[in-house]
Amino acid sequence: QVQLVESGGGVVQPGGSLRLSCAASGFTFRSSVMHWVRQAPGKGLEWVAVISYDGNNKNFVDSVRGRFTISRDNSKNILYLQMNSLRVEDTAVYYCAKGADGYKYWGQGTLVTVSS
Amino acid sequence: DIVMTQSPDSLAVSLGERATITCKSSQSVLYRSNNKNHLAWYQQKPGQPPNLLISWASSRESGVPDRFSGSGSGTDFTLTISSLQAEDVAVYYCQQYYSTPQTFGQGTRVEIK
Numbered sequence: 001q002v003q004l005v006e007s008g009g010g011v012v013q014p015g016g017s018l019r020l021s022c023a024a025s026g027f028t029f030r031s032s033v034m035h036w037v038r039q040a041p042g043k044g045l046e047w048v049a050v051i052s053y054d055g056n057n058k059n060f061v062d063s064v065r066g067r068f069t070i071s072r073d074n075s076k077n078i079l080y081l082q083m084n085s086l087r088v089e090d091t092a093v094y095y096c097a098k099g100a101d102g103y104k105y106w107g108q109g110t111l112v113t114v115s116s
Numbered sequence: 117d118i119v120m121t122q123s124p125d126s127l128a129v130s131l132g133e134r135a136t137i138t139c140k141s142s143q144s145v146l147y148r149s150n151n152k153n154h155l156a157w158y159q160q161k162p163g164q165p166p167n168l169l170i171s172w173a174s175s176r177e178s179g180v181p182d183r184f185s186g187s188g189s190g191t192d193f194t195l196t197i198s199s200l201q202a203e204d205v206a207v208y209y210c211q212q213y214y215s216t217p218q219t220f221g222q223g224t225r226v227e228i229k
Contacts, residue, residue: 035218045158045166045209045220059216062117095165101172101213102156106165 002026002105004096009110016086016114022079022096022107030054030074033100036081038092039109048094049081064090086114118142118212122221128229135197137224139210144190147214154214157186157195159206160223166209170195202228 008020022034036048049060049070058070069082079096091114097103119142129135145154153173158166168177170186173193183198197204205228210221 044207044223045160045211047211047216047218047220050216050218061217097165099168101154102158102168102170102211103166104168104177106167109165 002098004098004105004107006094006096006107006110009094009112011113011115012086013116014086014088014114017082017084018086018112020081020083020094020096020110020112022081024077024079024096024098027098027105029072029077032098034072034079035097035099035103036070036079037095037097037103037106038090038112039095040089040092043092046092051079083112086112088114090114117217118145118215118219120210120212120219120221122208122210122224124224125222126225126227128227129197129200130229131202132199133229135200135204135226137195137208137210137226139188139193139195139221141191141193141212145212145214146190153189153193154212155186155188155193156211156213157184158209158211159204160209161206169208197226200226200228 003025005023035050051058051070067085071080093109095109096107098105121140155173157170160166174186185196187194207223
């Protein structure tokens, strides 16, 4: 069965960096478009970034463009989100998700807290 | 960016009654080349990731009870729960995947009256 398992969250000071990982299994990862979506505490869902199956095409929400990068290792079935220059408003649960017409599969999420 | 606006923000419905949530997009999400609306609905329960209920505005995902239905086209969409059950208490989101950023509505909280 499809599994997505995020890791790498934690507490970081403003201006700091974190790298999130999403380990995928149960499907052909190298053929799949992958997304990161976040949810601030008590708030709604916000799409963050997308990467094409081969990693050649990427896109970001404006609020993170230039600070976050998305990448993937198709040999290891892992999706990454490198987050730099973190801000208090980046505090959220970060989910990886799979899907091209809606996101049928989601991980359980990893919490990122940006606080001094 | 396409702005997705849901209404109401919350609603309370008696068990067995109908619940209706609307979602309006700031521009059409109907893709002419495939004549499909790039619109999804999700259910999210506390402490869980969202669960995809409906894609293409009206196509129910496998395993989703048939009391959930989606309708609409262009910029106006509706999610209907025909007979509310206790397990349907959740927050519901619409999302457009017509263009990036793939924006979500603000969510509608459904409770039991």
